[in-house]
Each structure stands twice: as structure tokens, then as C-alpha cells.
Amino acid sequence: xxxxxxxxxxxxxxxxxxxxxxxxxxxxxxxxxxxxxxxxxxxxxxxxxxxxxxxxxxxxxxxxxxxxxxxxxxxxxxxxxxxxxxxxxxxxxxxxxxxxxxxxxxxxxxxxxxxxxxxxxxxxxxxxxxxxxxxxxxxxxxxxxxxxxxxxxxxxxxxxxxxxxxxxxxxxxxxxxxxxxxxxxxxxxxxxxxxxxxxxxxxxxxxxxxxxxxxxxxxxxxxxxxxxxxxxxxxxxxxxxxxxxxxxxxxxxxxxxxxxxx
Numbered sequence: 091x092x093x094x095x096x097x098x099x100x101x102x103x104x105x106x107x108x109x110x111x112x113x114x115x116x117x118x119x120x121x122x123x124x125x126x127x128x129x130x131x132x133x134x135x136x137x138x139x140x141x142x143x144x145x146x147x148x149x150x151x152x153x154x155x156x157x158x159x160x161x162x163x164x165x166x167x168x169x170x171x172x173x174x175x176x177x178x179x180x181x182x183x184x185x186x187x188x189x190x191x192x193x194x195x196x197x198x199x200x201x202x203x204x205x206x207x208x209x210x211x212x213x214x215x216x217x218x219x220x221x222x223x224x225x226x227x228x229x230x231x232x233x234x235x236x237x238x239x240x241x242x243x244x245x246x247x248x249x250x251x252x253x254x255x256x257x258x259x260x261x262x263x264x265x266x267x268x269x270x271x272x273x274x275x276x277x278x279x280x281x282x283x284x285x286x287x288x289x290x291x292x293x294x295x296x297x298x299x300x301x302x303x304x305x306x307x308x309x310x311x312x313x314x315x316x317x318x319x320x321x322x323x324x325x326x327x328x329x330x331x332x333x334x335x336x337x338x339x340x341x342x343x344x345x346x347x348x349x350x351x352x
Contacts, residue, residue: 157177200234214280215277226250268299285306
């Protein structure tokens, strides 16, 4: 049997969103202004908030949980009091970055979404980010198809990435985040699919772990040269580009590499 559903994370899979920049710059702003009196009593420095710290500590968490995790990582006191303020300032930074168009869709992901839809596999987006929908609504698949000579019967004028989804569970206030499988189980349920009949596309260990915990197959896309981490999280297939996922195998309900790709 073929797959009953395909579930895509958004940040890092479909879109290169400037979350890291927003988290980093928001904390810098606060530590330089409102919280400057505690700065010397923490392990924080602007350089210390490197991208690997973001990926390990913050990425994949709901906004408030991500704020708490970052503050705890740098030993900033009164986490519960400060987390809401940090999360709010981060959102201000991110909104400005998004409004100025400082994000980019991954071409390989858009190709995979369109090919999966052409295979009549229902598609869902599942992200903890409340910014996912506004971003996906700005990504024009008709323009992408025209620029890449993509002949797909699904394409119509004005079609966006958000339009092409069958289910969208992004930005919901779910009680548990990844690596708990709740967000993916919710997506599968709303697709009307059994978890065992779905595959998830993720770029983070916690996301792969969530998919496997939910009884789903998982594709790990190693955009940060983190193939080993994704393999360690038990991804069924790890690739450095989603163009390497065999479409023929997907049609048969399997995850395999396209011949000659990695």
C-alpha cells in the first residue's frame, strides 16, 4: 500500500526562517538594556549564542518553552518572570524580519510537496511556530513553477504553499511539543490517516524522535551537515537534499534514495 499522508515540518524543512537571528538579537537587546544589571551574573554573551546552541536548546520548541530553555541555558535568573518578555521581544524581531522578506523557501522541499500531491498523497504542515502560516501564504507556487519550468497540473495562478496543504496544524497551542508526537498524531488524524501510513519530513533530532514515537516513518533532511544526529534519532532515510527522495518508491509506500543521489 502507498502512503496515506505526508507531514512536513516548516522551519528548516520547507522554509529557511530567521528564527535563530530573532532569538539571538532579542536576547542581545534585552541584555544590553532592560536586563543589563544581571548580565555579568550569567554565562551570556552575544558570541556564546551560536547557531549550534540555538539548534540544541531552542529549535523545535513552542515559543514560550524556547524562551525558558534559552534563559536557563545562560543561567539567567527569574526564568518564569522573564520568559514571556523574551518571547514577546523575539516575536517583534521575527515579525520585522518576515515583513521585510528575510526568509526563503527551499526549492527541493517545494518540488517534493508538489510531487507528493501529484502522487495523490495528502499533505499536512506541522510546526509549533505561529509564524508558519503567514510565511507559507507568501510563498507563491505558481511563480516557483514558472521559474523552474515545472509542469504540474496542480499549479494555478496565485497558488501559495499554504493553499496546497490538505491539513495545517501549525501554530496551535498544543500541551506537549516535540519530541512528543502529539503534533504529528494530530496531523495524521486530521488527514484521516493511520500514523503507520504517514511519513514525516524533519530537519531536527527532536522532530525525527517525535515521528518515530508516533509510529510514523521519518525522512531527515540534513541541512546543517547533521546526518549522524538524524541517523541517531532513527530516521528511516537521511538525505542532504529532498530531491534525493525516490518518488517512485513513495508511490509504493517506501522511503528510498533516488538512484545515484545521497
